[in-house]
Amino acid sequence: GAVVSQHPSWVICKSGTSVKIECRSLDFQATTMFWYRQFPKQSLMLMATSNEGSKATYEQGVEKDKFLINHASLTLSTLTVTSAHPEDSSFYICSARDLQGSYEQYFGPGTRLTVT
Amino acid sequence: DAKTTQPTSMDCAEGRAANLPCNHSTISGNEYVYWYRQIHSQGPQYIIHGLKNNETNEMASLIITEDRKSSTLILPHATLRDTAVYYCIVRVSIFGNEKLTFGTGTRLTIIP
Numbered sequence: 001g002a003v004v005s006q007h008p009s010w011v012i013c014k015s016g017t018s019v020k021i022e023c024r025s026l027d028f029q030a031t032t033m034f035w036y037r038q039f040p041k042q043s044l045m046l047m048a049t050s051n052e053g054s055k056a057t058y059e060q061g062v063e064k065d066k067f068l069i070n071h072a073s074l075t076l077s078t079l080t081v082t083s084a085h086p087e088d089s090s091f092y093i094c095s096a097r098d099l100q101g102s103y104e105q106y107f108g109p110g111t112r113l114t115v116t
Numbered sequence: 117d118a119k120t121t122q123p124t125s126m127d128c129a130e131g132r133a134a135n136l137p138c139n140h141s142t143i144s145g146n147e148y149v150y151w152y153r154q155i156h157s158q159g160p161q162y163i164i165h166g167l168k169n170n171e172t173n174e175m176a177s178l179i180i181t182e183d184r185k186s187s188t189l190i191l192p193h194a195t196l197r198d199t200a201v202y203y204c205i206v207r208v209s210i211f212g213n214e215k216l217t218f219g220t221g222t223r224l225t226i227i228p
Contacts, residue, residue, distance in 0.1 A: 004159075032214070043203070044160065044218040093159045097214060105216060107152075107159035 002028045004096050006108035013084055013115055020080045021111045023094030029074040030096035034105065035067075038091040050077040084115045120204045125223040134191040136222050138204030141185040148207045149180060150216065151189045153200040153224075160203065160218075163189065199226045 003026040013019050023033055031052045036044040048069055049057040056069035068080040077096075081088055091112050095105040121139040128134040140149060148167050152160040164171055164178045166187070171178045177190040191198055203221040207214060 006159075034216070036218075043220050044154075046215060046217065049215070091157070095159075095216075104162050104165070105214065106162065110157070110159045112157075 002026075002096075002098050002104075002106040004094065004106045004108040006092075006094060006111050008111060009109060010112040011114070013113070015085055015115055016083055018080055018082045019084055019113060020078055021092055021094075021113075023077045023079070023096070023108055025075045025096040025098075025106070028096070028098045028106075030077075030098065031074060032097045033071060033077040034095045034097075035069060035077075035079050036093045036095070038093060038110075044093060047079075081113065084113070086115045089113055089115045120206060120219050122202075122204050122219065122222045124220065125225070127225050127227050128191075128194045129227050130196060131193055134194040134198065134224060134226070136189040136191075136202050136204075136224065137186065138189070139186045140204070140206050143184050143206050145184075149178065149184075149187050150205045150207055151176070151178065152203045152205065152216075152218075153198075154203065154221070155197075155200045163202075165207075194224075194226045196226050196228065198224065200224060 005024045007022045033050040035047045038044045046059050047062045050069045050071040052071045058064045071077040091110050093110040095107040097105050148165050150165040151163040154160045164176050166178045180187045201221040201223050203218050205216050
């Protein structure tokens, strides 16, 4: 099946710094990628929809200036958490929709961010 | 968005069929039912989806009631590796983007 990778798989950073997370579709092209956040023992919450070559669409309550999304190619989307704070510590997961296939979304393995 | 209701948790004996129910009584006629699962600390994994007919693949079977207000995911021979949170999702389509709204899911534990 289609494979989506994320890098890094985990990261620890200090409060006030920025962290970039990459999401790649390895064997398919994706005009649309999605970014989710998951706090411990909670469900996934959609943060934003990333569209190749255009601006991302953010869900209500998600600060677009804090969570910068770039989707520069059909296989790569990045999420940058700017000026990270401890409350941003979470599991960040991306997904990508296969252009050639049906409407299945394939998820990455997730990135665990810890802000100290 | 059509919301879904699932039991919080379920247990199933290894080797038996696991039947996971989902209610989606407000589903619209053009909305699909999707099932994903999430093993601890991993990204969700697509299992199966359907519109109104029953579906089967190598992982599971999906039974959708005739009125489409509920469905059941069946794992025919559960193994310990099937222990995960299972999410029943009704696909929302807005401006061509396929949003998936995750509920709380069912935590399935396979008992040896």
